[in-house]
Amino acid sequence: MAHIEEKPFLFRLKREWPAYLYLLPMLVVLLLLTIYPISLTFYYSLTFNGPLPAPGIPxxxxxxxxxxxxxxxxDLPLTxxxxxxxxxxxxxxxxIFIAVGLGLAAILNQPLRGKTVYRTLLLFPWAMPAFITILTWSNMLNFNFGIINAILGLFSIPPVQWTTGGFWAVWGxxxxxxxxxxxPYYMVVFLAAMQxxxxxxxxxxxxxGASILYRFTHITVxxxxSTVGFVALMGWLFTFNNFYPIYLVTAGGxxxxxxxxxxxxxxxxxxRSHYSLAATYTVIDFIIMLFVAIPAIKYTRLSEGWFK
Amino acid sequence: MKLPSFFGSRRKRLKSRIVSRILSHFALIVATLFALFPIYFIFWTSILKIQLAAISLSSLIPNLALITLYNYNYVLSDPTFFTIYLKNSLIFGLSAAGVGLVLALFTGYALSRFTFPGRKPFIYFIIALMQFPGTMLVIPYFFMFKELNLINTYLGLIIPYSAGSIVFTGILVKNYIDSIPEDLEEAALVDGETKTGAFTKVIIPLIKPILGLGVLLAFIGPYTDFILARAFITGNSLQTLALRLYSVSSISSSGGAAIDYGVFSAFSFLMGIPILIIYLIFQKYIISGLTLGGVKG
Structure with missing residues (x-):
């Protein structure tokens, strides 16, 4: 399609104008439900709207x-x-996702009995709605009654304080x-790429006579x-702001x-009804995301597919 | 002279192949157990007579004597499960999936098949907007919809839910249409179809896989949404399954003595059924859509 992009503006406009009709609904949605609210967030970050009006500030x-x-x-330490x-x-x-995903995809990419069965079963966690399974995990990680501590007990490992313990226990x-x-998602995407x-x-x-490792590093990788890089970038951006796993299990604690x-x-x-502080943190977060995403998308070939 | 050594190395290779096969199966079995255990755990505890405090590893071993339908009875005997929670969640999920998908279809087609002026900056702009954490839109929405008196109304939730998935599914659809050769539409145009005709008669039937994935994703989001529901729903009549499940689970983890874990599990399973139905209907399309959408990127 590159040849059309070199044609004069008016020629393209005349030929391609129906695209704007197709895009119209999306544009309205973007304007009212994305661009306007984002601008509002920036505005809120410049106003005061908190639980306790500061002295002299309505x-x-x-x-x-x-x-x-x-x-x-x-608030610097918190920030x-x-x-x-x-x-x-x-x-x-x-x-971890990349390591586990690549490892399982590499295993499934060899002739192996029952590999479609494995693949179907391994996809189950992805098919379940995250909200439900996260709440289940939250219960499984319970210190007193959680089944995970019971399983650890089987190997004589003392119970771990998954939600109230130290750095490694809670992050772990x-x-x-x-x-x-x-x-499962990473495994399936990598497997498709390998195939x-x-x-x-x-x-x-x-x-x-090349070893498995040599074949992996010199042919597979x-x-x-580029698929791995793209999926890793998108996954990173998603996980950075992934709300449910942390909110439902530790609530930040x-x-x-x-x-x-x-x-x-x-x-x-x-x-806490501290809307303006929330808006300010949102803006900081957004700026960080843009700083990571825009260069990664612009200076690598990761997302060429989007512009084709 | 050469034959024995060749024979020996072949034997060695066969041996190492068997070892690697055993290791592969071992790794896959471990991964499968890890993947299935929580699902088995929800299912089994939902039909178990024992309360959470008494759950031990031995009670996880399937045992017909321990099975009960008490938990399901308990959840389903409350008519509000159907008349409020399930009804509202289905209304939100289905309407958002329907509206969102139609919008995504038009968007994906325009971005894939037209080289209109401003296309590239527009895509950059969308990518930049996508970096705004969607969860956090709930704050400006809250004030906007309050102004419009849409807090605690169906419309006030359906609008943001429909908008929520449009960019993502739009790009999914675009990537998928990119993979369809343009000759097919050109052939239809030569046969006297209009461009819109080529779109509805050629493209739409071909992109079913990605529509299947789109329906599932666009449905699951609102169906299991907690954030917007928590912020927007104040009355009893709009309560959803997700809000209810959250309160069931927090009762069970804070109560200590009165833990009704089986009820949580039974509720989870019942809540998952509509998703399972959509998954089964579109199963064929979802797997191929997932892999194609991801690999294209």
Missing amino acids: PNTYVGLRNYNIIGTS ETLIMNSFFWATASIV GLLLMNTWLSF SIPKDLYESAEID PYIG PGNLTSIFVVRVFQEAFE
Whole structure:
């Protein structure tokens, strides 16, 4: 289609105008339900709307950068915690997803008896609605009655405080659950990518005596690298703001140990009615997302498909 | 001279192949147990006579003597399960999936088959907007819909739910249409079809796989939504399954003595049935849609 893009503007307009008709509903939705609310959020971040009107400030008044000042000075430790936690949560999750997904896809990509059965069964966690399974995991991770501590007891491992313990216990529990929720998707996508690699490449490599590892690093990785990169980027961006796993299991606790932006924003707004502070954190989060997403999309070839 | 060594290496290779096959099965069995255990756990506890405090590993072993339908009876004997919770969740899920999918269809077609002026900046703009955390839109929505008196109304929830999936499904549809050769539509045009005719008669039948995935995703979002529902629904009449499940689960984890874990599990299973039905209807399309949508990227 590239040749049309080089034609003069009017020629293209005359030929391609029906596209605007098809896009009209989407444009209306974007304008009213995305662009306008996002602008409102920016505006709220410049007003005061909190539980306790600060002395001399009536609610909903324009206060300039006051909220940004607050989260950059008196709330600074919390802001830093939110940034670090969100980065840690997204990065650790994606590393595990990719490792598990690639490993299982590589295993399923060889001739093996019953592999369609395995594939179907392994897809189950993905097919279940996350909201339900996260609540189930939350119960399974319960310290006193949770079945996971019971299973650990079978191996004489003392019960772990999954939601109230230290760094590794709580993040470990969350990452274990998040892996369960997401690995099927990564596995299926990687498997499909691997199946598009010509079989004879592997056959000739095997005849030449190449090891499994060598075949993986020299044939599989170059072929599916861009798929993995794209899925990893999208997964990272999604996980950075994935609300339910943390809100429903730890609600950001204990203390602020697992607090990430989305969870904090929801709590500020709907549990403490501190709307302007919530809006300010939202803006910070949005800016971080843009800083990661735009260069990644622009300077890599990861998303060429979108522009074709 | 050469024959024995060749024979030996072949034997060695056969041996290593058997070892790797055993390891593969072992890894897959471990992964499958991990994947299925929580699902088995919900299912089994939903038909179990025992209360959560008494759940031990041994009570997880299937045993006919322990089976009861008490939990299902308990959930279903309350008529509000159907008349309020299920009804509302279905209204939200189905209307959002319907509206959202039609919008996504038009969007995906326009982005895939037209090179209109401004196409590239528009796609960049959408990608930038997508980075705004959707969860957090609930704050401006809350004030906007309050202004319009739409808080605690069906319309006030259906509108944001329909909009919620449109960008994502729009891109899914676009990627999928990209993979269909344009010759097919050109052939239809030569046969005297209009461009709209080519769209409805050629494209729509071909993109069923991605529509199947789109329906499932666009339905599950609103059907299991907690965030918007929690913020917008104040009265009793609009309560949804997700809100109810959340309160059932928090009763069971905070109560200690009065834990009714089986009820939670039974409720979960019942709530999952409509999703299962959609999944089964579109199953063929969903698996191929999932892989195609992902690989294209």
